Amino acid sequence: MGEESFQGMAYQPQEDVYFDDGREMELLHFIYGHPELEKMRGSPQHVLDAIDEFGRTKKYLMNIGEYKAKTITQLIRDEKPRVMVELGGYVGYSAIAFGAALREAGGTQFYSLERNPEFGAVISSLVNLAGLSDIVKVEIGGSSASLKRLHRNGTLKRIDLLFLDHWKPSYTTDLKLCEELRLVGPGSVYAADNAPAVVKPGNPPYLAYVRATVSEKRASFKNVMKADLEHFGDGTKYQYKSREGEEVLEKEAHGNPNLRSSQPSVTAKLFKSTSKARINGIWHIIELNACAGAKKTRAHLGTNAQPFSSSLRHAPEKVPGAGGEFRKIDSTNFPISKTIAATFVTLKPGGLRELHWHPNAEEWLYFHKGQARATVFIGNTAARTFDFSAGDTAAFPDNSGHRDDPNPRNRHYIENTSETEDLVWVEIYKSDRVADIPLTQWLALTPPDLVAQTLKVPIDFVEKLNREKQVLIA
Incomplete structure (x- = not known):
């Protein structure tokens, strides 16, 4: 320069x-x-x-x-x-x-x-x-x-x-x-x-x-x-x-x-x-x-070679909410993985994977253990609720890949409906990284008066929304 x-x-x-x-x-x-x-x-x-x-x-x-x-x-x-x-x-x-x-x-x-x-x-x-x-x-x-x-x-x-x-x-x-x-x-x-x-x-x-x-x-x-x-x-x-x-x-x-x-x-x-x-x-x-x-x-030889295999033995990600454990494998910890990413989630009984959407890829799921209920919102008031048990699979569409989309097409949450058993599932994304946007945080970072006016709720309610991701809520 x-x-x-x-x-x-x-x-x-x-x-x-x-x-x-x-x-x-x-x-x-x-x-x-x-x-x-x-x-x-x-x-x-x-x-x-x-x-x-x-x-x-x-x-x-x-x-x-x-x-x-x-x-x-x-x-x-x-x-x-x-x-x-x-x-x-x-x-x-x-x-x-x-x-x-x-x-x-x-x-x-x-x-x-x-x-x-x-x-x-x-x-x-x-x-x-x-x-x-x-x-x-x-x-x-x-x-x-x-x-x-x-x-x-x-x-x-x-x-x-x-x-x-x-x-x-x-x-x-x-x-x-x-x-x-x-x-x-x-x-x-x-x-x-x-x-x-x-x-x-x-x-x-x-x-x-x-x-x-x-x-x-x-x-x-x-x-x-x-x-x-x-x-x-x-x-x-x-x-x-x-x-x-x-x-x-x-x-x-x-x-x-x-x-x-x-x-x-x-x-x-x-x-x-x-x-x-x-x-x-x-x-x-x-x-x-x-x-x-x-x-x-x-x-x-091999001092800095990129591995072609990875495991979930590493420590879970530090996520707020105290509702379980969240492990991921993507290019941030497995550099050679440029086209696929995954998470391994354990949710405590009664816990909730907070309402969120993914800006970069569809979410494919395999439920390994436990009982789950998922609700998906796809624009305006359209919503569907599904019950899942071990062995079931699911797919949630992305929001057309636009990170700043003002009207995300797909928002969803997952609930552990069991009172005694952990819910365990795998998420897979056709992307190089795991990324999500929580609805609560998204609203909390939007001007409160605009959110209150749009949702017709008191502004003090909006101001109390958590600015930090909760991810897994107990």
Whole structure:
């Protein structure tokens, strides 16, 4: 993309102490006391505008800024990741900008990993205000610990787009950790903020690793990553020490030496050069790389091969509602499955699979155990109710594949009619991923006055609707 110029409205000057001095909570009070607060509800762009207004008129904020946000949102539109993770969330500017873009591009989940619990609270509050709580999840804790936890409990299985914007010495070790856990692999994209050396001092260890050849990575594979801090100034090394104690590098990550990354000078789209811009006289730059594949030799054969079989032994998905267990197999945890996806559902006695529809595929069902009742609504007042028992099959049509269809053609729920026995069934979709939209959440995220007027119900009823998916209701 070469050198570009972007003359936006500048933030206040950066002071010697420019974060974690109370300004983050001041931002929260500024936004919730703003005369345009109501316009911000459910509007990511209005919330971003308010954050920018605080930075311009009140105090400097170490956000990624409008230009770099546009660079990454365009990357999201082009690459269409399903799962995106950012390391370092600060006050949520990037989580809101990227979460909105991810949802628009058909993605399923955005994880914002932030070590500071106060910053995490600010992110959560502003994400909720922007109406993005359904897709943006905030995880509090050190980046490496959070990555391990999300992987261990089965929540995070693959990262399609990784944005690194936290403590710079952790860029390399966290990327290596993601490689070891197989969270990243062929097709994953990495975007590292202020890594190239045009922004002094940059991040030489990260650049050396991400730009290394497979041979170079294999040669150094036995050398565990040490605390490489010599390339960073004191301002970076001790950035968080005053309030939270000294940062600790992940020291056990070797990475995967067989993974090779595309060089920013030769790859396509946004990757063909390092994205940089001089904004208000200050250099800003992002290193963009894609994992181009795995190179194997006899000694390394199979290190990163995609499996052709999968099982349901992994932990169930964490779903609200406390009504049972929900396991899925799709391209997010079984990458080779590009044309079929499935779920294995266990519903407790008396439980309910909440009213929902699928935007991307028909739903084919096989009831393995128990007794069920399903009601299907197909437009206006047309509805049918069916009883099922073990061995029965069913098919529910999709809503013509239009995610934002204002009148979904098929909404349905499934009830366990037994008082003593679990209901177990399998769902299959001709798609690369499992996706559903709950009616309650859909209504809760629609302007309350519009819902109340259309359904002829009190507005306070609408305002009490749950904004979070319940999935399996006890």
